[in-house]
Every structure is written in C-alpha cells, then in structure tokens.
Amino acid sequence: MMNLIIVKIGGNAISQLNHEFFEQLRQWRQAGKKVLLIHGGGPQISKLATQLGIPTNKQHGIRVTDAATLALTKMVLLGDAQPALLKRLADAGLPAIGLNAADQQLLTGNYIDQEKYGYVGNIIGVNELILSKILADQIGVLSPLALTKAGEWLNVNADTAAADVARLLKASQLYLLTDVPGVLKGGEVISALIPQDVSQLIADNVISAGMQPKLSAAVKAVHAGVQAVRITDQLTHPGTILKMGVND
Numbered sequence: 001m002m003n004l005i006i007v008k009i010g011g012n013a014i015s016q017l018n019h020e021f022f023e024q025l026r027q028w029r030q031a032g033k034k035v036l037l038i039h040g041g042g043p044q045i046s047k048l049a050t051q052l053g054i055p056t057n058k059q060h061g062i063r064v065t066d067a068a069t070l071a072l073t074k075m076v077l078l079g080d081a082q083p084a085l086l087k088r089l090a091d092a093g094l095p096a097i098g099l100n101a102a103d104q105q106l107l108t109g110n111y112i113d114q115e116k117y118g119y120v121g122n123i124i125g126v127n128e129l130i131l132s133k134i135l136a137d138q139i140g141v142l143s144p145l146a147l148t149k150a151g152e153w154l155n156v157n158a159d160t161a162a163a164d165v166a167r168l169l170k171a172s173q174l175y176l177l178t179d180v181p182g183v184l185k186g187g188e189v190i191s192a193l194i195p196q197d198v199s200q201l202i203a204d205n206v207i208s209a210g211m212q213p214k215l216s217a218a219v220k221a222v223h224a225g226v227q228a229v230r231i232t233d234q235l236t237h238p239g240t241i242l243k244m245g246v247n248d
Ligand SMILES: Nc1ncnc2c1ncn2[C@@H]1O[C@H](COP(=O)(O)OP(=O)(O)O)[C@@H](O)[C@H]1O
Pocket: 009, 010, 011, 012, 013, 040, 042, 061, 159, 177, 178, 179, 180, 182, 183, 184, 185, 206, 207, 208, 209, 210, 211, 212, 214
C-alpha cells in the first residue's frame, strides 16, 4: 500500500503518548500518508491475569496462551487497550477507528506452534481492499489478534503483528514504540543496525525478553521490503534504525 506508515505502540507506551506523538500523526496525514496503529497491552493482560489468579508464562517474549488466557487477552485488548488509545486520538482531534480481525476478515492467522504456545499465531493475510478504503480518511487502530481460516481466535505478539502487516501490505515505514529509547548495548542506544547484526546480538545475549520478538519481527519486515524499521520511545526520537544496508 502506497505511503503507508505503521506504528506499533506497546502496552506501556499507550499511557506515555505525548503532544509530539499526536502532532506527528497529524503531519503525516496532512502530507497524504496513510497511518495504521497497532497496539499492545501485554502489561495490562499480565495484570488482569494476576488479579484472576491465572499464571503468566512467557517464552522468548511470547505469551503461552491457553483458553482462559485467550479469553482475558481479548477482553483486555478490545475492552481496555484499544478504547484507551482511541480516546487519546479523539482528544487530540484525530479521526480514528478501532479495528480487529473479525471486521470483514481483516486479519487471518496461523498457529505458530500450538503445542508450545497454545492459541498464539502470526498474520498470514490482510484484507487490503477494505483497509485501504478505511485508511484513506482515518487512522486505523488495530488489535493484535487474528482469526484462523477455521474461525479460531489467536493471540499475536503485537510486534509480530505489526511487522507481519507491514510486510504483507508493503508499508514504507514501521515504528515500534516501546518503553526504552532503542536497542541498548552497554547502556547506549545502538543508532543503526542491519539484519546480520541482529543475529549476533541475540547470540551474545545483548537482546533478551521482549526485545527479541521485536527485532526478529523487524528483520523479517525489512527483508520483505519495508524501507526502515525504527525502535524508539518517541516518534520524534531517532532511536535504533534497522535497514537492509548501512547506505540504504
Ligand atoms: N538490548 C536491549 N535493549 C533494550 N531493551 C531490551 C534489550 N534486551 C531486552 N530488553 C527489554 O525489552 C523491553 C522492551 O520490550 P517489551 O517489554 O516487549 O516492550 P513493549 O511492551 O513495548 O513491546 C525493554 O523494556 C527491556 O526490558
């Protein structure tokens, strides 16, 4: 999709969005860009799970999702995280609409490894026709859930969802907004990375926890033609940029 910018907003980042964030979205729209936001909600899901006495089990940053966890994940994403973000956009005077996999088969998914992770998937298909119409005049706010072809709901890591959608729609830019200023090494932000650097950082244990699915997803996106992926805590901060080559 031409001129598409996708921004993934981590669950922690939703409450930290500032004036500059909304102004940047406004500028992009005025410049004719299409803007799709994909939100997380991981900390909120873990909090509700604790309150309900459901144990949290994450492997390499991916939530192992049984039936009870899937049910509460849907509740948190669609009942809390998404409307919280929509409210902030409305307060900023930006036209936005909440979207999920069940809206006209918007997102189709596949299990990644049912035995290991349960109801967890990735995105294998996007209804581009309907999405491009929606994004022509408003900002889309999409939850990281998918439906299998057989109609089963799957929980999708929000970084994976954002990168899969960016790849499938050939977005020009992908931003992964998080609670750290970029990929850190020895306390410093690494300003630029190419895919080969990422495997080394994982092997050296520099990257762990939630940063691992973020960078794996980012690498897949640039391999598929997304020009640049930025990992940052603010749209207006450079953070870490991942591209195919240093001179791209
Ligand atoms: N090398 C690294 N640089 C920065 N953050 C890292 C690194 N390795 C692991 N992390 C962890 O990854 C976290 C970001 O991932 P995650 O918690 O999944 O955020 P989000 O909810 O925004 O997706 C950071 O808060 C940090 O704890």
